[in-house]
Amino acid sequence: MSDSATAARRSAIYLLDQVLGEGRLLSECLAAGALDRLGPEDRARAQRLALETLRGLERADRLLDNHLNRTPALTVRNALRLGAVELCNGEAAHGVVNSMVEIVGRSRKHGRLKGLVNAVLRKVAAEGPEAWPKMRVPRLPEWLRGPLVTAWGSEAVAGMEQAHFAGAPLDLSVKPGSEGPASDTLPTGSIRLRGAGQVSALPGFDAGDWWVQDAAAALPVRILAPKSGEAVLDLCAAPGGKTLQLAAAGAKVTALDISESRIERVSENLTRTKLTAQVIVGDALEQEGQYDAVLLDAPCSATGTIRRHADLPFAKDGSDFGALIELQARMLAHAWTLLKPGGRLIYCTCSLLPDEGEVQIEEALEQYPDMSVDRSALRVPGVEDSWITEEGGLRLRPDYWPDLGGMDGFYIACLNKST
Numbered sequence: 448m449s450d451s452a453t454a455a456r457r458s459a460i461y462l463l464d465q466v467l468g469e470g471r472l473l474s475e476c477l478a479a480g481a482l483d484r485l486g487p488e489d490r491a492r493a494q495r496l497a498l499e500t501l502r503g504l505e506r507a508d509r510l511l512d513n514h515l516n517r518t519p520a521l522t523v524r525n526a527l528r529l530g531a532v533e534l535c536n537g538e539a540a541h542g543v544v545n546s547m548v549e550i551v552g553r554s555r556k557h558g559r560l561k562g563l564v565n566a567v568l569r570k571v572a573a574e575g576p577e578a579w580p581k582m583r584v585p586r587l588p589e590w591l592r593g594p595l596v597t598a599w600g601s602e603a604v605a606g607m608e609q610a611h612f613a614g615a616p617l618d619l620s621v622k623p624g625s626e627g628p629a630s631d632t633l634p635t636g637s638i639r640l641r642g643a644g645q646v647s648a649l650p651g652f653d654a655g656d657w658w659v660q661d662a663a664a665a666l667p668v669r670i671l672a673p674k675s676g677e678a679v680l681d682l683c684a685a686p687g688g689k690t691l692q693l694a695a696a697g698a699k700v701t702a703l704d705i706s707e708s709r710i711e712r713v714s715e716n717l718t719r720t721k722l723t724a725q726v727i728v729g730d731a732l733e734q735e736g737q738y739d740a741v742l743l744d745a746p747c748s749a750t751g752t753i754r755r756h757a758d759l760p761f762a763k764d765g766s767d768f769g770a771l772i773e774l775q776a777r778m779l780a781h782a783w784t785l786l787k788p789g790g791r792l793i794y795c796t797c798s799l800l801p802d803e804g805e806v807q808i809e810e811a812l813e814q815y816p817d818m819s820v821d822r823s824a825l826r827v828p829g830v831e832d833s834w835i836t837e838e839g840g841l842r843l844r845p846d847y848w849p850d851l852g853g854m855d856g857f858y859i860a861c862l863n864k865s866t
């Protein structure tokens with residue numbers, strides 16, 4: 448057992464404690480420096496372990512409950528959960544069990560439970576790997592499952608849960624005129640890699656030939672179809688995947704975001720890809736000017752990204768979504784004032800909730816007499832007719848493309864302003 452593997456596991460348990468005990472998102476823990484003491488490889492490993500454990504949490508708990516008379520303290524339970532998931536994913540038993548015994552044994556508060564950890568994980572090692580694939584696909588917590596079943600039906604939600612459990616491959620958008628690493632090309636033009644490993648080690652990263660962007664997230668700009676020289680405002684730009692697409696098409700891009708730390712990533716991405724945009728820290732609700740086109744990728748529940756952010760259903764409970772829905776409507780109203788007559792606005796959210804997509808557009812179309820929805824703009828390569836919604840937007844879901852590896856959940860609408 449290497450010290451480095453144990454350090455990564457200890458950090459993964461800390462992340463699980465934060466998500467499951469404190470309701471913090473992994474991104475918040477990482478931004479607060481939770482893994483700063485680890486080297487890059489162990490940092491990646493700790494994150495991967497935490498995410499895999501959250502994906503398999505329901506199964507791990509079922510296996511563990513067979514061997515526990517009482518529920519131990521959360522951090523010990525999380526060590527057992529991580530151990531169970533690793534064992535069932537085929538990791539060698541001695542390494543996993545010894546590591547977890549060492550981690551729990553060193554705890555001043557819980558050290559006496561190391562014998563329990565040893566006994567329980569040995570039982571899981573003996574029976575878990577065979578039982579694991581026969582267990583049901585882990586379900587979303589009820590606070591999210593309920594509204595999704597109401598919106599899309601139980602069969603669709605079961606498909607989404609399957610996609611969440613499988614996790615996400617790595618999708619790239621390639622700069623026009625450049626080449627991406629050898630991979631599959633998706634029907635919409637993004638390229639997809641499986642088991643890619645460290646992103647910055649892939650060919651073409653340093654040269655800025657491509658950037659990481661889920662296939663669904665690449666569609667809003669394809670639908671906007673920016674023209675060279677057009678003035679385009681990217682209102683919620685960070686970390687900048689869509690800004691890069693706009694700039695690569697030759698548009699005169701203004702990229703704005705309220706978060707100073709996140710906007711730095713837009714600048715870094717522009718530098719790496721040798722693309723240009725005006726980058727501004729500011730509040731979308733206070734922006735002024737008139738643009739040929741506006742992209743509003745509004746802050747949202749991010750429920751469409753659970754394949755990659757398995758922590759979200761556990762860290763959140765939906766209580767802050769009402770405020771986000773209200774903010775989206777205010778942002779759309781203000782964005783509309785920034786659009787020249789005859790211009791087009793893309794509204795999009797990486798959400799699975801109709802209140803953040805379909806309903807926003809239905810309400811806006813009733814409210815603004817100079818607004819119309821452009822269905823024809825949605826017909827870009829790879830988009831299927833069945834994804835187009837009644838009010839004229841595009842609904843993307845993680846259970847689509849099941850044989851290709853899924854896609855993020857997204858809602859996209861193209862809105863035209865009359866002249």
Ligand SMILES: C[S@@+](CC[C@H](N)C(=O)[O-])C[C@H]1O[C@@H](n2cnc3c(N)ncnc32)[C@H](O)[C@@H]1O
Nearest residue numbers: 683684685686687688689704705706730731744
């Ligand atoms: C969905 S993310 C944008 C993703 C980005 N468009 C991309 O493709 O990489 C939403 C962004 O909205 C930003 N945001 C939230 N409230 C804002 C506001 N009032 N004004 C500007 N940006 C805001 C957040 O900081 C966050 O970066």
